[in-house]
Amino acid sequence: MMEYVPNRSVMIVDDNIDCLQTFKDIFKNRYIAYTAEGAAEALILLEYAIPGIILLDTKMPKINGYDMLKRLKEDPRWQNIPVIFITDDLTAEDEEHGLQAGAVDYMSKSVRAGIVLRRVQIHLEVQNYSKNLEQMVETKTNQLTRSQDTILDILANITTFRDHETGEHIRRTTMYTQLIANHLFKLGFHNYRLNRKYADDIIKCAKLHDIGKVAIKDSILHKPDRLSFEEFNEIKKHTIIGALMIDNAIRELGDDSSFLLVAKEIAMMHHEWWDGTGYPTGMSGEDIPLSARIIAIADSYDALTSERPYKAELPHEETVNIMLSETGSHFDPGLMHIISGILSDFRVISNDYRDGAVYARISEVYV
Numbered sequence: 001m002m003e004y005v006p007n008r009s010v011m012i013v014d015d016n017i018d019c020l021q022t023f024k025d026i027f028k029n030r031y032i033a034y035t036a037e038g039a040a041e042a043l044i045l046l047e048y049a050i051p052g053i054i055l056l057d058t059k060m061p062k063i064n065g066y067d068m069l070k071r072l073k074e075d076p077r078w079q080n081i082p083v084i085f086i087t088d089d090l091t092a093e094d095e096e097h098g099l100q101a102g103a104v105d106y107m108s109k110s111v112r113a114g115i116v117l118r119r120v121q122i123h124l125e126v127q128n129y130s131k132n133l134e135q136m137v138e139t140k141t142n143q144l145t146r147s148q149d150t151i152l153d154i155l156a157n158i159t160t161f162r163d164h165e166t167g168e169h170i171r172r173t174t175m176y177t178q179l180i181a182n183h184l185f186k187l188g189f190h191n192y193r194l195n196r197k198y199a200d201d202i203i204k205c206a207k208l209h210d211i212g213k214v215a216i217k218d219s220i221l222h223k224p225d226r227l228s229f230e231e232f233n234e235i236k237k238h239t240i241i242g243a244l245m246i247d248n249a250i251r252e253l254g255d256d257s258s259f260l261l262v263a264k265e266i267a268m269m270h271h272e273w274w275d276g277t278g279y280p281t282g283m284s285g286e287d288i289p290l291s292a293r294i295i296a297i298a299d300s301y302d303a304l305t306s307e308r309p310y311k312a313e314l315p316h317e318e319t320v321n322i323m324l325s326e327t328g329s330h331f332d333p334g335l336m337h338i339i340s341g342i343l344s345d346f347r348v349i350s351n352d353y354r355d356g357a358v359y360a361r362i363s364e365v366y367v
Helices: 017-027 039-045 065-074 092-101 113-162 164-187 196-208 211-215 229-236 238-269 290-305 316-325 333-352 357-366
Strands: 009-013 032-036 053-057 083-087 105-108
Touching: 009 017, 009 039, 017 032, 017 113, 032 039, 039 065, 053 065, 053 113, 065 083, 065 092, 083 092, 083 113, 092 105, 105 113, 113 196, 113 211, 113 238, 164 196, 164 290, 164 333, 196 238, 196 290, 211 238, 229 238, 238 290, 290 316, 290 333, 316 333
Parallel strands: 009 032, 009 053, 053 083, 083 105
Antiparallel strands: none
16 A cells, blocks of 8 residues: 655646646656546546545546546545646636636646745645644543533533432433433434534533532432422422522533533523423423433433332333333423434343442442
8 A cells, every 4th residue: 555645745636648748747856646537547546545635637538537537526435625726728617617616726837847846845834734723622622622621521420429229210211211211312203403513512511401400409309208389399390500500600611611501501401391381481392492402311311210208110111101101291202202212222232221329339438
C-alpha cells in the first residue's frame, strides 16, 4: 500500500501521458507525485493511496473530470480531498462550472511551474489548517462533554449518598431512558423531534430527575410506611426544588449550561401526567416536554418493579399491564405504542441492577 503523506503528496489525473510527465517533473523533489492515466485508473489508485490534493483534467474519455469529481464527493473517504481542475482551454464559463462542482481551483495546463507549485502549496496549507481546526473543535467538544458528565455525576451522587436505594434507581432509570431515547432516534419519528443531541442530553440528564429529594426530610424520605396526605404533598416539592437547584447551576455556568436546560425540565415535570392530573403544574399532553414524558415511563417502571418497605416489587408482566392500562392518562399513548416492542429489555436491566449494589460499594469504602 502506498504511503499517505497529506501535505507532501499530489495525484495528477490526465489521459495525456505527456501532460502527466510535465506535471510530475514540476513536482519532482517537492512532492510525492502519483499519476493516473484517466479517471478509471485514478479511482483504483485511490483505494490504495489518498493524496493531499488532486490535479484533475476536465476533458477525458469515458469518465471526464466533472464526473470523477462527483464520484469523489459522494465517497466519505475522498470527499474532502481538494481538487484543482486543469485544462488546455481555460474559459470563465469552465472555471465557474468547476468551482460550482466543488473544485477548489481551476488552472490552465500551460501555466508556469512556479504558479502551479504555489497554488498547490496554498491549497494544501488551507486543507491542513482546516483539519487542525476540526481536531481542535473535536478536542474542545470532548473536553466539554467530560465536564458536563462530571457535573452530572457529582449532582447525582448527592442523592446516591443520601439514600442508598436511590443509586440503583438512578442507574436503572437512566438505562431505561437510554433504551427509549435511542429507539425513538433510530426510528426517526419526526413528530417527536428527537435529534441526536437532544437524545443524548435526555440520557445524560435522566440521573438528575430526583435531585430535589435531597431537600426532603429524612423522616419522610425514609418512612417505612405509606405517606400521609401532608407528607405526600411535601415530597411533591422535590420537583420544584430540583428545578431550582439546576436553575442555579445554569446561571453559574452561563453559556456552557445548555444541556442542563433538559435536566431542569426533567426534574420539574417528570411527574406530570398526559391527562393533566399530575404535579406540580398539571401540565398535559404535548405541552409536557418529551424528555419528561420519557422519564415518566422509565421512572414509573422502576417504581413498580422495585421493592420498598411499604410495598412488594411487581413482576415485569404485571408492571407492563398496569402501565398499558394507564396509557392515555398517565403516559403519552403514542410514545407507549412506539416503545412497546422494547419493554422486554427493561426486564433484563431490572434483574441485573438490583437495589443495594451501590450501598454495598459505598460501605466498602468506609469499612
